[in-house]
Amino acid sequence: MEWCVSMPKIELHAHLNGSIRDSTLLKLARELGEKGAINFPDVEHVILKNDRSFKEVFKLFDLIHILTTDHKIVTRMTKEVIEDFADDNVVYLELRTTPKNNDSKGMSKRSYMEAVLEGIRSVNSVEVDLCHKLKEDTSAHSHTVDDICNNKTRRKKIYVGLLLSIDRRETTEAAIETVKLALEMRDLGVVGIDLSGNPVIGEWLTFLPALEFAKEQGLPITLHCGEVPNPDEIRAMLNFLPRRIGHACCFEDDEWNLLKRLKIPVEICLTSNIITETIASVDVHHFADLYKSNHPLILCTDDCGVFSTSISAEYALASSTFGIGKREMFEMNDRAIDFIFACDRVKQELKTMFASGLSELLNL
């Protein structure tokens, strides 16, 4: 489905380390293998394996982190991931990542994020508009809407906003440190906070003080919610009123009713849910019911490296499974602009871009 690639798309749920290219991961593993730090054939097998249980996915993340937790590699990975999304015609990307401390690499959460920013600066195949507050004041000098829409006269452009993730393994203090860092970096492209990590680990109450602090400070929050059955946590998360949630796989009737009543937008990750077996098969995915109910939602990749997918592949899968066409998908993206975390300038520019794209679509 060519249109799934060519259509401008909004990606709101992509984890940096989960989006790493297989080729980069294998190269890093080979290098560590040559140094004798790991057994390359074992690691190669894990990287290339296609079906992964939930537990195995989180083991793979630990392995990926061993290979990538280094400033230069974080920079390279960030650059490649943004270029890959832009190549797939993502026009607005919210990229999330967990800031990491690692004494042996001289890495602090802040220096990790500086390496991410360096990666964004080194993107050269596409023009990056980093969403940050300061830019609003200078937007008069920014590009015109015609510039953005007209790929012929300008380079392709992608808006990027960063979300800082709190890992469910972290303590309250570490989570607060991440929120403080996000606040310090609001002028540098950080647009919000995410709670993620292995859903069978950690307690909601551990993260609540950090999330409440973020909310008080006006930082938008998205939560991984209901990836495993846990009705008390799901209800507590929904009643916290996050700006969005990811997944919503293991909801019962009460939780569906609450979600729909609160109209909290959902980031849908089809392939991720199927591979981790949180949903039995794509045809019974809750995307269908939410879409029919006009609930705010958007298709996302989660971890396109780990799950060997792409945002256009997710659109193709949703289109063939649920019979949703190009125009409806386009409108789904247009509506999603309302719940992105970027500032009004970016929202306005995207609205204009999509408005002109729709007339093109209808003229076809």
Ligand SMILES: CNc1ncnc2c1ncn2[C@@H]1O[C@H](COP(=O)(O)O)[C@@H](O)[C@H]1O
């Ligand atoms: C499959 N579903 C998922 N559920 C929950 N958390 C997930 C996830 N996929 C990824 N992550 C979270 O993102 C981290 C990797 O990216 P970063 O190191 O932050 O860039 C993982 O370690 C996990 O905490």
Ligand SMILES: [Zn+2]
């Ligand atoms: Zn996720």
